Amino acid sequence: MELNDKISAVITGGGSGLGEGTARMLASRGVKVAIFDVNEEAGQKVADELGGVFAKVDVSDAASVAEGFKVARAAHGQESIAVNCAGIAPAAKTVDREGAPHDASLFAKIIGVNLIGTFNVASQSAAGMCAQDPITEDGERGVIINTASVAAFDGQIGQIAYGSSKAAVAGMTLPMARDLSRNGVRIMTIAPGIFGTPMVKGMPQEVQDALGAMVPFPSRLGEPEEYAKLAVSICENAMLNGETIRLDGAIRMAPR
Numbered sequence: 706m707e708l709n710d711k712i713s714a715v716i717t718g719g720g721s722g723l724g725e726g727t728a729r730m731l732a733s734r735g736v737k738v739a740i741f742d743v744n745e746e747a748g749q750k751v752a753d754e755l756g757g758v759f760a761k762v763d764v765s766d767a768a769s770v771a772e773g774f775k776v777a778r779a780a781h782g783q784e785s786i787a788v789n790c791a792g793i794a795p796a797a798k799t800v801d802r803e804g805a806p807h808d809a810s811l812f813a814k815i816i817g818v819n820l821i822g823t824f825n826v827a828s829q830s831a832a833g834m835c836a837q838d839p840i841t842e843d844g845e846r847g848v849i850i851n852t853a854s855v856a857a858f859d860g861q862i863g864q865i866a867y868g869s870s871k872a873a874v875a876g877m878t879l880p881m882a883r884d885l886s887r888n889g890v891r892i893m894t895i896a897p898g899i900f901g902t903p904m905v906k907g908m909p910q911e912v913q914d915a916l917g918a919m920v921p922f923p924s925r926l927g928e929p930e931e932y933a934k935l936a937v938s939i940c941e942n943a944m945l946n947g948e949t950i951r952l953d954g955a956i957r958m959a960p961r
């Protein structure tokens with residue numbers, strides 16, 4: 706699809722990091738943006754700066770997501786782009802040092818935000834897209850971009866819940882694309898390596914440098930704009946569908 710001011714987008718986790726970078730780049734192309742985030746202050750700030758709308762949404766809660774779509778669609782009409790960037794990454798091992806098993810409620814929480822949250826937003830966005838008229842000659846009605854992680858494939862020590870949630874996001878990509886193929890809705894997933902978002906930028910400089918040095922080429926952290934550029938390419942290139950793309954400078958994560 707062509708990006709312009711006739712197109713609107715919903716970006717979850719748009720108050721920070723990769724989601725914020727994507728919201729900024731889409732807005733710079735004229736796209737009307739709606740930010741969904743649990744962090745009201747950060748999400749509202751980005752939305753205000755971009756002339757977009759903000760909805761306080763917890764993606765793990767289907768009813769909260771539905772309310773968010775009401776707000777976004779009342780302002781901008783049916784979105785043709787949904788980008789899932791909301792996510793959390795607490796670390797815990799299968800069995801901790803004291804011999805206790807991984808906290809089941811923490812596991813469920815991470816799955817709830819990263820996997821069920823992605824499903825909630827993607828399925829509700831897809832339902833709206835399916836009901837709108839095609840927007841391209843191909844009959845395209847929309848594109849949904851999910852965010853996995855290289856941890857979907859090479860999860861490290863302490864990433865049992867995170868790695869599982871992201872592997873499932875990669876796993877839902879093809880079946881969802883197949884489900885929606887007759888409706889002209891595409892599904893793609895980006896699996897980032899190590900990106901310089903607030904999470905990583907808050908670490909001491911030597912830790913950031915060490916993380917960057919682990920990347921074969923280019924040996925540095927990825928920038929949110931580089932994620933955003935791929936998201937924009939996915940929107941513009943109708944042949945990209947049903948696949949997970951690693952965006953990682955060829956890094957393969959070590960066990961720790």
Ligand SMILES: NC(=O)c1ccc[n+]([C@@H]2O[C@H](COP(=O)([O-])OP(=O)(O)OC[C@H]3O[C@@H](n4cnc5c(N)ncnc54)[C@H](O)[C@@H]3O)[C@@H](O)[C@H]2O)c1
Nearest residue numbers: 718720721722723742743744763764791792854899900902
């Ligand atoms: N930064 C990296 O190196 C990296 C690598 C691989 C994958 N990712 C994935 O990319 C996505 C974005 O990560 P980031 O680095 O930009 O993180 P970030 O912490 O900067 O941004 C995440 C945003 O999601 C929001 N959020 C968290 N839980 C939410 C919920 N339940 N409902 C709505 N919003 C919620 C947060 O408030 C925050 O604004 C995440 O899914 C993350 O797992 C990041």
